[in-house]
Amino acid sequence: MAQPQASAGADTGKPPLRVGMVGYAFMGAAHSQGWRTAGRVFDLPLSPQLAVICGRNADAVQAAADRHGWAATETEWRALVERDDVDLVDICTPGDSHAEIALAALAAGKHVLCEKPLANTVAEAEEMARAAEEAAGRGQVAMVGFNYRRVPATALARRMVAEGRIGTLRHVRVSYLQDWLVDPQFPLTWRLRREQAGSGSLGDLGAHIVDLAQHVAGEHLAGVSALTETFVKERPLPTAPSSGLAAVSAAGTGQVTVDDAAVFTARFASGAVATFEATRYATGRKNALRLELNGDRGSLAFDLERLNELEYHDGTEPGTHSGFRRILVTEPDHPYLEAWWPPGHGLGYEHTFVHQARDLVHAVADGRTPEPSFADGLQVQRVLAAVEESAQKNSVYTPIAA
Ligand code: SOE
Numbered sequence: 001m002a003q004p005q006a007s008a009g010a011d012t013g014k015p016p017l018r019v020g021m022v023g024y025a026f027m028g029a030a031h032s033q034g035w036r037t038a039g040r041v042f043d044l045p046l047s048p049q050l051a052v053i054c055g056r057n058a059d060a061v062q063a064a065a066d067r068h069g070w071a072a073t074e075t076e077w078r079a080l081v082e083r084d085d086v087d088l089v090d091i092c093t094p095g096d097s098h099a100e101i102a103l104a105a106l107a108a109g110k111h112v113l114c115e116k117p118l119a120n121t122v123a124e125a126e127e128m129a130r131a132a133e134e135a136a137g138r139g140q141v142a143m144v145g146f147n148y149r150r151v152p153a154t155a156l157a158r159r160m161v162a163e164g165r166i167g168t169l170r171h172v173r174v175s176y177l178q179d180w181l182v183d184p185q186f187p188l189t190w191r192l193r194r195e196q197a198g199s200g201s202l203g204d205l206g207a208h209i210v211d212l213a214q215h216v217a218g219e220h221l222a223g224v225s226a227l228t229e230t231f232v233k234e235r236p237l238p239t240a241p242s243s244g245l246a247a248v249s250a251a252g253t254g255q256v257t258v259d260d261a262a263v264f265t266a267r268f269a270s271g272a273v274a275t276f277e278a279t280r281y282a283t284g285r286k287n288a289l290r291l292e293l294n295g296d297r298g299s300l301a302f303d304l305e306r307l308n309e310l311e312y313h314d315g316t317e318p319g320t321h322s323g324f325r326r327i328l329v330t331e332p333d334h335p336y337l338e339a340w341w342p343p344g345h346g347l348g349y350e351h352t353f354v355h356q357a358r359d360l361v362h363a364v365a366d367g368r369t370p371e372p373s374f375a376d377g378l379q380v381q382r383v384l385a386a387v388e389e390s391a392q393k394n395s396v397y398t399p400i401a402a
Pocket residue numbers: 026178204205245
């Protein structure tokens with residue numbers, strides 16, 4: 001275990017929030033960026049410190065600490081959770097360890113940030129939500145990493161729906177399309193194993209769009225009718241564990257035990273109807289999360305591949321000159337933009353993690369439950385379970401458990 005001289009972070013003179021992060025691959029790098037930058041851009045009540053990073057391979061975790069600016073390393077997550085120089089545990093591991101780490105961290109008195117989906121099963125998510133609620137009574141906070149709520153354009157969409165700018169919601173159309181599994185020789189990494197990932201495109205991408213659609217709409221789904229499919233059932237085994245979206249294959253093959261694609265229709269509690277599609281086989285689509293909402297007074301549309309823009313149609317304007325307009329979401333009074341660049345100087349994917357860190361720091365300082373809470377994560381988990389149940393029963397309409 002390497003001991004810190006001083007935790008890395010912005011020297012702001014504010015009280016520190018000492019972060020211990022478990023995992024250091026793709027999400028670990030993204031969260032590091034968030035913690036490193038939030039206190040340098042936003043005026044925060046606490047100063048996030050990159051205190052300790054944890055991973056099983058000592059050399060690899062040290063390399064990650066050096067690259068991302070963490071002050072110390074651990075190779076056992078239990079040791080990290082028990083350290084008294086860690087205030088908040090950030091979980092960036094595959095889904096099979098979320099519950100165990102989060103429960104231990106909450107029991108040890110830490111605040112928790114957990115990557116999505118919250119857990120691999122509803123039962124685990126229920127236990128986590130219960131533990132988070134108890135911990136809230138002791139002043140601890142727990143949040144799920146649904147970072148796409150923190151794109152300024154999606155936050156603006158939420159605000160505009162709440163202001164009534166599209167009126168009564170009729171349709172929500174949402175898809176999350178990637179293509180990194182198109183090649184059948186892409187190896188069988190952890191994201192393709194049910195015991196580690198919980199599910200496939202459904203939990204990885206579907207969880208994001210369920211959370212985002214419900215958040216922007218401001219209401220919950222009531223039931224779903226679903227199809228799932230696994231197109232490539234066997235894949236080469238990877239040479240080494242890989243956590244990113246690239247890997248190298250070796251001899252031998254193994255079974256893919258998760259869905260490759262999930263498609264479902266859904267009803268919102270208000271009666272609005274929705275379509276969802278999550279796939280990693282949409283050839284040419286790299287990270288296309290698209291959301292459209294139609295109400296009786298207007299419509300909104302968003303595409304993550306053009307994330308500084310939000311399309312808006314005001315249906316109350318005269319037909320002669322109405323139409324979709326492109327809002328460039330870079331104005332200082334747009335969500336999160338007050339602290340960034342002058343208008344027109346856009347943001348990117350990584351800024352969502354800076355905003356996530358910013359919002360969580362405020363929640364910790366205020367002692368208030370942040371959104372999305374573990375209860376919100378549990379509700380998404382219930383939607384995912386209903387999708388799987390419906391798909392197993394020939395797409396029968398399946399209500400979402402309350
Ligand atoms: C892989 O499909 C992945 O990295 C997801 O796991 C993330 O949650 C998403 O933001 C980007 O794509």
